[in-house]
Amino acid sequence: LMLWSIPEVTPAIMWLTEVFKFLPLEKLTSDLCDISNAFSGYQQLQVFRFTIEEINNSTDLLPGVILGYEIFDYCTDSLNFRAALDFLSSKGVVPFINIPRKVISVTGPFGSQKTLTVAPLFMANLMPMVNHGASSVELSNKYLYPSFFRTIPSDYYQVRAIVRILQYFNWNWIAFFGSDNAYSQDALTVFMDELKTANICLAFNGILSGDTSKYFDMFDKLNILNINVVVVFANIEFVIPFIEKAIEKRVRKVWIASETWSLNQDLMNADGIEALGVIIGMSIQGQGTLLGLDNFIINTMHQQNDTKCPSGSQVKKTCNQVCFECLKTNPEIITHQDPTFNFAIYSAVYAVAHALHKVLECGSSSCNNSRPFLPYVLTNALKGISFTLYNETMVFDESGNPPARYTIVYWDWNSRNFVKIGSYYTDPEVHFILNEELINWQGNKSVSMCSKDCDAGYRRVQTAFHSCCFDCEICIAGTYINSSADPYTCLPCKEDEWSQNASTSCNKCFLQYLYETELLSVGLMFSASFIIGTSVAIAVLFAYNYNTPVVRSAGGKMCFFLLSCLALSSTCVFFFIGRPEHIDCIMRNPAFAVFYSACLSCLAVRSFQIVCVFKMATNLPKAYEFWVKHNGQWLIIVLFVVVQLFLCTLWIAVDGPKPVQTKVQTQIMFDCTLGNSAIFYLIIIFLGLLSVACFSFAYMGTDLPENYNEGKSITFSLLIFYISWAVFLTVRLSSSEKTTAAVNAISILCSLYGILYGYFFPKSYIIIFKPENNTTAYFQTSIQSYTLHTSSM
Numbered sequence: 001l002m003l004w005s006i007p008e009v010t011p012a013i014m015w016l017t018e019v020f021k022f023l024p025l026e027k028l029t030s031d032l033c034d035i036s037n038a039f040s041g042y043q044q045l046q047v048f049r050f051t052i053e054e055i056n057n058s059t060d061l062l063p064g065v066i067l068g069y070e071i072f073d074y075c076t077d078s079l080n081f082r083a084a085l086d087f088l089s090s091k092g093v094v095p096f097i098n099i100p101r102k103v104i105s106v107t108g109p110f111g112s113q114k115t116l117t118v119a120p121l122f123m124a125n126l127m128p129m130v131n132h133g134a135s136s137v138e139l140s141n142k143y144l145y146p147s148f149f150r151t152i153p154s155d156y157y158q159v160r161a162i163v164r165i166l167q168y169f170n171w172n173w174i175a176f177f178g179s180d181n182a183y184s185q186d187a188l189t190v191f192m193d194e195l196k197t198a199n200i201c202l203a204f205n206g207i208l209s210g211d212t213s214k215y216f217d218m219f220d221k222l223n224i225l226n227i228n229v230v231v232v233f234a235n236i237e238f239v240i241p242f243i244e245k246a247i248e249k250r251v252r253k254v255w256i257a258s259e260t261w262s263l264n265q266d267l268m269n270a271d272g273i274e275a276l277g278v279i280i281g282m283s284i285q286g287q288g289t290l291l292g293l294d295n296f297i298i299n300t301m302h303q304q305n306d307t308k309c310p311s312g313s314q315v316k317k318t319c320n321q322v323c324f325e326c327l328k329t330n331p332e333i334i335t336h337q338d339p340t341f342n343f344a345i346y347s348a349v350y351a352v353a354h355a356l357h358k359v360l361e362c363g364s365s366s367c368n369n370s371r372p373f374l375p376y377v378l379t380n381a382l383k384g385i386s387f388t389l390y391n392e393t394m395v396f397d398e399s400g401n402p403p404a405r406y407t408i409v410y411w412d413w414n415s416r417n418f419v420k421i422g423s424y425y426t427d428p429e430v431h432f433i434l435n436e437e438l439i440n441w442q443g444n445k446s447v448s449m450c451s452k453d454c455d456a457g458y459r460r461v462q463t464a465f466h467s468c469c470f471d472c473e474i475c476i477a478g479t480y481i482n483s484s485a486d487p488y489t490c491l492p493c494k495e496d497e498w499s500q501n502a503s504t505s506c507n508k509c510f511l512q513y514l515y516e517t518e519l520l521s522v523g524l525m526f527s528a529s530f531i532i533g534t535s536v537a538i539a540v541l542f543a544y545n546y547n548t549p550v551v552r553s554a555g556g557k558m559c560f561f562l563l564s565c566l567a568l569s570s571t572c573v574f575f576f577i578g579r580p581e582h583i584d585c586i587m588r589n590p591a592f593a594v595f596y597s598a599c600l601s602c603l604a605v606r607s608f609q610i611v612c613v614f615k616m617a618t619n620l621p622k623a624y625e626f627w628v629k630h631n632g633q634w635l636i637i638v639l640f641v642v643v644q645l646f647l648c649t650l651w652i653a654v655d656g657p658k659p660v661q662t663k664v665q666t667q668i669m670f671d672c673t674l675g676n677s678a679i680f681y682l683i684i685i686f687l688g689l690l691s692v693a694c695f696s697f698a699y700m701g702t703d704l705p706e707n708y709n710e711g712k713s714i715t716f717s718l719l720i721f722y723i724s725w726a727v728f729l730t731v732r733l734s735s736s737e738k739t740t741a742a743v744n745a746i747s748i749l750c751s752l753y754g755i756l757y758g759y760f761f762p763k764s765y766i767i768i769f770k771p772e773n774n775t776t777a778y779f780q781t782s783i784q785s786y787t788l789h790t791s792s793m
Contacts, residue, residue: 040236043297043337044110044132044345045071050296051349061353064366070103104378105130105352110341111235112136112183119145126376130351132344135259137186140399147379149400151344151351152259155183157404158282159190161424162231162256163198164432165280165408171229171254171448172468175204175222177242179234184208187233187258201450201468203227208238215245222251228448233258243267243276250275254446257281262409263338263418274413278441285405285423286343286392293342298331347394347402355381393427403427410439457502460487475499480506498666509663513670514577514741521577524742527749528573531756535567538760541767550763550774555606558633562602563760566752569595576745585657585672590648592748593683597644599755600690601637603714607697609633644686651679671741684725691718713758720754 048069056066106122109115110133122129123145131139131150139145140154166174176191178184188205195202203225206218222230230253232239239261247270255276261267262281358381360367386395394402408422422434454460454472459481461471475481475490480503482491493499497506514521542551542559551559572595575587651657655676662669674680698714724747731743766773 039333040337041110043334044341046297046300046334047290047293047342047345048107048349049300050290050293051346053296054292055349055353059365061350061357062360062362062367063364065356065360065362065369067353104128104373104375105355107132107345107348107352110134112139112186113181115139116182119148123147126374126379128352128355128375128379128382130348130382132348133341136182137190138182140401142399145400147376149351149382149396151348151394151402152284152341153404153406154399154401155187155258156190157424157426158259158406159187159194159233161282161404161406161408161432162258163191163194163200164424165256165434166200166229167198168432168434169436169446170453171446172198172200173203173225173227173448173450173466174200174229174231175206175225175227176202177206177208177218177230177232177234179208179238181235183260184234191231191233199467201466203450203466203468208232208234208242212241212245215242216249219246219249219251222253226448226450227253228446229254229256231256231258232261234260236261236264239264240267243273244270246276247272252277254448255279259284259340259406263340265336265338268411268416268418278439278446279411280421280439281409281411281418282424283407283409283418284340284344285407285425286347286390289339290342290346294335297334301331301334343390343392347389347392350387350389351382351385351394351396352378354385354387358385408434412440414440454483454487455502456483456504457481459490462488474502477501477503480504495661495663496668498663507666509666509668511579511670512667513579514745516577520742524573524745524749525577527753528570531570531749531752532567534756535563535570538756538764539563541764545767545774548767548774549776549778550766554759554763555602558602558606558637559760561637562599562755565595565598565602566755569599569748569752573745573748576741579670580659580672580741582659585659586652588672588744589657589680590652593648593687594641594645596748596751597687597690598637598641599752600687600694601640603717603755603759604640604690604693604697605633605636607694607700607714608636640690644683647679647683647686651676651683654679691721694718713762717754717758720758721751724750724754 048071052067052069055061105128107130109118109131112134115129115131115134116136116138119129119139126147128147128149129145131148132152134150135152135155135158137154137156139148139150140156166172176188178188192202204218204221204227232242232255234242239257243261250272252275255278257279259282262283267273355378356362357367359373359377360369362368383396383400386393388394392405396402403426405425405427406423407420408424409418410421412419419438421436421438422432424430424432450464450466450469451460451471454470457480458472458474461473463469463471470488477500478498479490479492480499481487481489482504493506496509496511498509499506514524539560542554542563545551546556555562569592572588572592575584575591578584652675657672657675660671660673662671694714695718728740728743728747732740735743772778
């Protein structure tokens with residue numbers, strides 16, 4: 001339908017729009033204007049004309065150029081193709097060579113399905129299409145639609161905004177209703193992809209069609225599946241009967257509306273619509289009111305009452321410049337139609353005008369419009385334009401899409417108004433705002449979940465096809481769950497961590513070993529250091545008094561060896577402090593066993609030597625002479641030490657002590673293993689035999705002179721040794737690793753202090769405080785008394 005044609009004007013913008021739903025072209029008459037309620041289409045036509053007039057009446061953008069237009073109705077696809085071919089023709093023929101076309105740009109048609117039908121015809125000629133009402137994601141494909149642009153965002157962003165709303169309210173059990181066309185099905189494809197990453201389940205997918213009898217069954221399924229949130233993404237002609245049936249059925253849900261019906265005033269004013277519950281909608285953000293548009297529509301409709309079509313049979317056959325039935329419509333009805341796409345139409349026309357400004361090299365007073373150009377030139381110009389209307393910047397990205405700007409609206413039943421509750425936009429970065437306090441939930445806040453969220457510390461056990469349907473199972477002690485990362489798996493804690501039942505995180509275990517800063521550790525280190533210091537001090541004292549009888553009777557040079565072994569044995573205590581490593585385990589008991597065996601060997605040999613002097617030298621003179629001549633005491637000491645060293649080396653080589661950690665509830669105990677227990681006990685037995693030998697020889701010398709009688713001191717030392725190690729073995733079988741390590745270190749110190757106090761302190765006391773007893777005469781008196789006593793018996 002040609003509403004107005006000004007073919008002599010250059011250049012011209014052509015626009016396809018759904019004004020009315022007419023019968024086929026040859027049957028068109030003005031009397032058929034009332035076949036369908038097309039008020040919104042007529043409003044869009046007037047917005048387009050208003051924009052053309054505004055540009056033509058201004059000298060700023062296209063000075064000296066008047067824009068003309070042809071407007072066709074698209075009742076059917078057949079008329080769509082007829083209009084498209086007419087636009088592409090030149091003198092009634094569609095050329096396939098590069099000659100100027102009848103038109104240089106197309107705006108429209110409204111709707112994704114209709115646009116996808118005719119767009120390939122224009123793409124083949126790179127005819128620029130600047131669309132205001134086709135939001136299909138498919139149209140962003142520049143391989144298929146290289147000269148397609150639009151002034152409304154792609155549905156890709158609208159779908160993402162809807163998913164953000166669902167995530168905001170934690171709705172993960174939803175239904176989707178759409179029509180069986182490109183607008184709904186493309187959105188559904190994107191919707192499904194977005195739901196996967198958002199952990200939202202599509203519980204039901206319904207198709208809206210002309211058969212409304214199926215809607216009641218759909219509503220019943222919503223209740224059976226316990227779905228409380230419904231996304232309706234369809235064209236308005238499908239939405240209206242669907243919502244009317246929902247009102248009749250009183251289906252109370254949360255409804256999320258796409259931009260096609262989110263601001264529909266007729267539905268807002270429908271009787272009983274408040275029974276549907278809560279409606280939240282997506283609206284394309286833009287200037288809602290175009291200044292001067294309402295006056296333009298009113299004045300235009302009044303002025304056209306007396307306008308007649310031009311003469312000529314061909315013109316009359318298609319001319320409907322004046323539709324008398326339409327002009328009888330109250331202008332108030334047209335001005336109060338849904339304004340969602342008004343700004344998109346307005347900016348689409350201005351986009352073409354700005355591209356023409358660039359192509360025609362317009363200045364402040366004129367444009368270079370003397371030479372015609374091909375459509376692809378205008379297409380290239382559209383790719384680089386940027387302009388501002390009503391403080392909104394319009395620019396096209398590489399896919400021909402404008403920045404996505406959406407307003408989130410709430411249908412307020414009290415005021416019967418659309419209340420802005422949030423926004424979503426992608427320029428310059430993704431930004432989402434929502435104020436739920438403006439929503440009247442008419443009771444409790446809506447919940448739409450297949451299964452209630454598991455309590456903290458519980459994992460999901462999927463029980464159905466949908467991931468949103470699950471049972472809950474507690475995470476046992478020693479495990480935890482990170483629901484944000486993986487709500488289905490209880491993860492084991494690390495080796496150095498612990499957790500209770502139903503934990504969402506693990507706690508660090510308390511590491512149990514002797515810390516350097518502990519009071520007990522400080523005490524042990526001080527005690528060991530004291531032995532070392534005391535041994536050095538006694539060694540210095542004995543060296544200074546080396547030729548005195550006390551030092552000689554104590555063993556002479558052997559005393560220094562014994563003191564050295566005591567000092568070295570005490571250093572083993574330091575390896576009990578801190579977290580044990582492999583070297584620490586070796587330097588604990590194995591090293592102590594070697595050094596302490598040397599100490600016991602010295603005591604045993606010294607006791608045996610004294611007994612030999614007083615009791616065996618006269619009876620076995622040759623044996624005694626051999627002992628003295630060949631340093632028998634050192635041979636025995638070396639022999640005993642070598643035996644113990646061999647046993648300890650064998651212990652370490654076969655299966656020596658190693659670091660081990662034992663986890664007990666909230667603690668990790670660090671200690672050293674015994675390794676091969678047979679060899680360990682063999683070492684203990686060897687130490688026991690040495691101690692028995694010491695004790696035996698000391699007991700044999702209990703009747704010797706007082707200055708040579710070591711029975712009491714050695715017995716005291718060995719008694720301490722037996723008690724301390726008996727305690728250690730008992731504790732090891734019944735206490736924690738940390739306690740065992742401490743008692744082990746204390747046992748070593750007690751064994752060393754027993755020798756130090758029992759054997760060396762009495763002699764040091766005599767040297768320092770009783771020097772009169774440290775004389776040769778005193779010792780000879782003791783020997784003479786012993787000789788007289790034994791001879792009288």
